[in-house]
Amino acid sequence: MSRLGPGGTREHFDEIQRVYAVVFPGYDLEDHRRRTFRQIESAGFEAVTVRENGVLVGFAYGLPLSARSTWWEGLWPPPPDGFAVETGRRTFAVIDLAVLPSHRGHGLGRRLIDGLLSSRSEERATLATVLDNQQTQRMYERWGWKPIGQTPGVEGETAEAFDLHMIALRPEAATSS
DSSP states (O other), rough: OEEEEEEHHHHHHHHHHHHHHHHHHTTTHHHHHHHHHHHSTTTTTTEEEEEEEEEEEEEEEEOOOOOOOOTTTTSSSOOTTTOOOSSSSSEEEEEEEEGGHHHHHHHSSHHHHHHHHOOSSSSEEEEETTOOOOOHHHHHTTTTTTTEEEOOTTTSSSEEEEEEEEEESSHHHHHHH
């Protein structure tokens, strides 16, 4: 497993996007490029990749939610007071996890997520899944992620709405979130 910062992610982006295109067929690749390059510029952006015989077979990346984040806007049911307050150091958002279909079922996705989150200093992590992707939602729940509600998508996103999930990254954060 390799850990990539912004420069390494840019350098390997064409390979990342080839995997993305297989895992997320029909998604707008130019939109993915724009979003990812914007996210790369965020403080704390990080990616992890896995290769087999020199070929990229999976990746995960994310970034801390900034104090100006709109991640929680429209969350239903409404969260408790203070839940959606971000500081840039409170919540890490997993933006994408992708594993080629030929490499699924062997724990690679879990290792990528664990590798991405293992060195994070934030209290908690969050991720979004498409509403009708119950297989992916069950996978995250098996890994300890808790469903917390739904948010509407915004124009240009890949879905009209998302289910949000959360996991504590530090034991003391489990009771404070």
